[in-house]
Amino acid sequence: MYRYIVHRLLLAVPTLAGAAALVFVLMRLIPGDICVVRLASGGGTFDPHSVTLCHAELGLDRPMIVQFLNFVFGFFRLDFGMSMWTGKPVAYEIAARLPISIEVALLATVVAIAFAIPLGTISALKQNSWIDVVVRTVAIAGIATPSFWLGIVVLLVILDVTNFIYGAPWMPPIDYVPLWQDPIRNLSMVFWPAVTVGYRYSAVTMRMTRSAMLEVLREDYIRTARAKGLLDRIVINRHALKNALLPVVTLIGIEFAFLIGGLVVTEQVFNLNGIGRLFVLSVQNQDYTLTQALVMVVVTVFVLTNLLVDVLYAWLDPRIRFG
Amino acid sequence: MHAAAPFYSVLIRANPDNPSSTTDFVCDLCTTMPKPTDDGKTYTFKIREGVKWHDGSPLTAYDVAASWQEIVDPREGISSARESYFVMVDKLEAPDATTVVFHLKYATGAFLPALADPFAWIYKKEILDKDPRWYEKNIMGSGPFKFDGYEAGQSIKGVRNPDYYHKGQPYLDGFVGIFAAKESVRVDAIRADRAAMEFRSMPPSSVDQLEKELGDKIAVQRSDWNCGNLVTPNHKKKPFDDARVRRALALAIDAWHDAPSLSKIAVVHTVGGIVFPGSPLAATKPELEKIAGFWPDIDKSRAEAKRLLKEAGAEAITFVLLNRNVDQPYKYVAIWLIDEWSKVGLKVTQRVLPTGPFYEALRNNDFDVTLDFNCQGVVNPLLDVGKFLPHTVYTENYGNFEDQKEIDMYQAMLHETDPKKVRSLMREFETYVLDTETHTIMTPWWYRVVPYRSYVKGWKISPSHYINQDLANVWLDK
Numbered sequence A: 001m002y003r004y005i006v007h008r009l010l011l012a013v014p015t016l017a018g019a020a021a022l023v024f025v026l027m028r029l030i031p032g033d034i035c036v037v038r039l040a041s042g043g044g045t046f047d048p049h050s051v052t053l054c055h056a057e058l059g060l061d062r063p064m065i066v067q068f069l070n071f072v073f074g075f076f077r078l079d080f081g082m083s084m085w086t087g088k089p090v091a092y093e094i095a096a097r098l099p100i101s102i103e104v105a106l107l108a109t110v111v112a113i114a115f116a117i118p119l120g121t122i123s124a125l126k127q128n129s130w131i132d133v134v135v136r137t138v139a140i141a142g143i144a145t146p147s148f149w150l151g152i153v154v155l156l157v158i159l160d161v162t163n164f165i166y167g168a169p170w171m172p173p174i175d176y177v178p179l180w181q182d183p184i185r186n187l188s189m190v191f192w193p194a195v196t197v198g199y200r201y202s203a204v205t206m207r208m209t210r211s212a213m214l215e216v217l218r219e220d221y222i223r224t225a226r227a228k229g230l231l232d233r234i235v236i237n238r239h240a241l242k243n244a245l246l247p248v249v250t251l252i253g254i255e256f257a258f259l260i261g262g263l264v265v266t267e268q269v270f271n272l273n274g275i276g277r278l279f280v281l282s283v284q285n286q287d288y289t290l291t292q293a294l295v296m297v298v299v300t301v302f303v304l305t306n307l308l309v310d311v312l313y314a315w316l317d318p319r320i321r322f323g
Numbered sequence B: 001m002h003a004a005a006p007f008y009s010v011l012i013r014a015n016p017d018n019p020s021s022t023t024d025f026v027c028d029l030c031t032t033m034p035k036p037t038d039d040g041k042t043y044t045f046k047i048r049e050g051v052k053w054h055d056g057s058p059l060t061a062y063d064v065a066a067s068w069q070e071i072v073d074p075r076e077g078i079s080s081a082r083e084s085y086f087v088m089v090d091k092l093e094a095p096d097a098t099t100v101v102f103h104l105k106y107a108t109g110a111f112l113p114a115l116a117d118p119f120a121w122i123y124k125k126e127i128l129d130k131d132p133r134w135y136e137k138n139i140m141g142s143g144p145f146k147f148d149g150y151e152a153g154q155s156i157k158g159v160r161n162p163d164y165y166h167k168g169q170p171y172l173d174g175f176v177g178i179f180a181a182k183e184s185v186r187v188d189a190i191r192a193d194r195a196a197m198e199f200r201s202m203p204p205s206s207v208d209q210l211e212k213e214l215g216d217k218i219a220v221q222r223s224d225w226n227c228g229n230l231v232t233p234n235h236k237k238k239p240f241d242d243a244r245v246r247r248a249l250a251l252a253i254d255a256w257h258d259a260p261s262l263s264k265i266a267v268v269h270t271v272g273g274i275v276f277p278g279s280p281l282a283a284t285k286p287e288l289e290k291i292a293g294f295w296p297d298i299d300k301s302r303a304e305a306k307r308l309l310k311e312a313g314a315e316a317i318t319f320v321l322l323n324r325n326v327d328q329p330y331k332y333v334a335i336w337l338i339d340e341w342s343k344v345g346l347k348v349t350q351r352v353l354p355t356g357p358f359y360e361a362l363r364n365n366d367f368d369v370t371l372d373f374n375c376q377g378v379v380n381p382l383l384d385v386g387k388f389l390p391h392t393v394y395t396e397n398y399g400n401f402e403d404q405k406e407i408d409m410y411q412a413m414l415h416e417t418d419p420k421k422v423r424s425l426m427r428e429f430e431t432y433v434l435d436t437e438t439h440t441i442m443t444p445w446w447y448r449v450v451p452y453r454s455y456v457k458g459w460k461i462s463p464s465h466y467i468n469q470d471l472a473n474v475w476l477d478k
Helices: A002-029 A036-040 A048-058 A064-076 A090-124 A130-144 A145-164 A183-217 A221-229 A231-260 A264-269 A275-284 A286-316 B061-072 B111-115 B125-130 B183-191 B204-217 B243-251 B255-262 B300-311 B325-342 B355-363 B381-388 B404-414 B419-438
Strands: B011-016 B025-027 B041-045 B089-095 B098-103 B147-152 B155-160 B172-176 B218-233 B318-324 B349-355 B371-375 B441-453
Touching: A002 A064, A036 A048, A036 A275, A036 B355, A048 B098, A090 A130, A090 A183, A090 A231, A090 A275, A090 A286, A130 A183, A145 A183, A145 A264, A145 B183, A183 A231, A183 A264, A221 A231, A231 A275, A231 A286, A264 A275, A264 B125, A264 B183, B025 B111, B061 B089, B061 B098, B061 B125, B061 B318, B098 B111, B147 B172, B147 B349, B155 B404, B183 B204, B183 B441, B204 B218, B204 B441, B218 B325, B243 B300, B243 B419, B243 B441, B255 B325, B255 B441, B318 B355, B325 B349, B325 B371, B325 B441, B349 B355, B355 B371, B381 B404, B381 B419, B404 B419
Parallel strands: B318 B349, B318 B371
Antiparallel strands: B011 B025, B041 B098, B089 B098, B147 B155, B155 B172, B218 B371, B218 B441
């Protein structure tokens, strides 16, 4: 097992290097110049000398290959450099946002698992019953509804309902406080986006659980287990569900990794100072160092999540052995 | 800028009790507004004594002079975004700890308003001497509030400065500034009292909604804004090299009729020329009505537009309007313009780009016509209209033209000190820019609509979201 994990971690190196090359090239293909945006977008005046000074300050006057190697070697030393826009260390900018994104992703995953696996299982067990129809309808609605739109609706409903009941509208806090400082304030901010995102997340997972369970329930070993006279509870929990969870775990892993950097609009709707919002801002500002680092962080999260999922496979299905 | 203004002092400023005035400037760190000497070429400021930095050390004229030196003529390796506003300054000095003297190359009415620039914060000389870039990443001023913390991308905090030199101020014990990029969040935050105020501006529809829902719990202040969108034709692209075609574009627009409707959906309001509408140098309505694009009879104006297009062989031309990916008011104004131009037979499409690629297209001359903008702080018409000068003089003009006559007209105006003559020269310059050559076409000036919880008192709106933002005079009735 340990050899397998080390092997997978070593394989991540070329993956990360490839991602680094891709994001480095793509960022430079976007037309524009961060120095011009920085100097002119507020309506100020600037001269070519100011742009030259700015290029020198940001290291953009160095050859491309030097810039690339600085970025790659910096990444493997965990030195992301300075944000070209704020002048602060990239690590500081990301560290300020990452806990929020992780908290929302974790909470959304809890919401997804709490609803998706029981409901998906019941839906499969009661195939074509009214329960199945209701669960499928809820799931399809969840997949079809954009999370950000749902977020806007949730916010408006909260405002209107509280206004109706208390005579004054209430909305979740718009400035983040860490969980350990003020748990109630923290959760009253993070809960709503987690539910909003968790709904779509659980809908997808629910569909996957249902179809995987339906497939497993038709397997010979399930028939054998039933023929041996095992209790339904044991057949479902120990034999069917555990095997059906393999694709579900994969899906949960992918979705979790996506949530770390992909909640672009939902974060804006709830004013969450997360990685998704920082991503958009860094691309808009053409902040190369910050965008590159963010991409690498997200790629790393994907790589580690996939590794964790593979390790979970072995626990769920003892037939799987790592060479 | 808004967020850090409460931590700093300036030399002079727009009067915080009368910030809507375009000519009322008062001392902040100085003791009295000086009368210029040496035929208007020397300004001597006496600096307040007893002013303390937030670290407790005394602020002197040497700090003021060092800060201004970096703005007016920065040292090697440092760039100043406002250096071009101070071309009239020959040198400045601090002969003693309470005196700062500015020596000008020539007398001009542009100097004093430029000095009231809300960006021109006073930094500590000792820090600047050690590291002129220290202030890019740190805060240490002498303003009404002391810096109390910053969460990257989220909030900034300040606490009352008990040693503030304007006695009794500030009234607040502290403040939290929350960064919220999305407009709907800002509206909801005021609605739910998560935030007391949003200082920039909100679209009229959002403000109407707040007023309807909150009644007397909400107050609103409105003002013309020293910002506007300008249509700039690329003079190097045919047929826009022909002044008749550019003039036709202006003549097709009916701003007088449409501005009231447009103002209901976009943050624009007042029809005006190149000078901020509240300024004594701005054109009156009768003066404007003589200029292309402002004629009172729109049928006559559009008939002339069609005639000019026909004469130039540019009837029913098709072109692309380059626009910036910003909702308010860029996209609204652009759609309105496209509709107006269709009324004289022009087929125009819009190309919307994010800020970076937008500037890249401008710098590479990769556009037919663009919707540019001019946004200034203190109303200082003599400098604000620099935007209309050729690129070789004003780098942020993208019209791609050279015009020595225009430059000469501008210089004559800049060097004139008699207000009546300046006004007359401004009219000539305006007519030349907007009508004779039509280097630029004006659209209605932006409009600030600032809603806030009615328990917030003391704050007064100004023509710029940069002015009067130190929060020293704000108090809460609760």
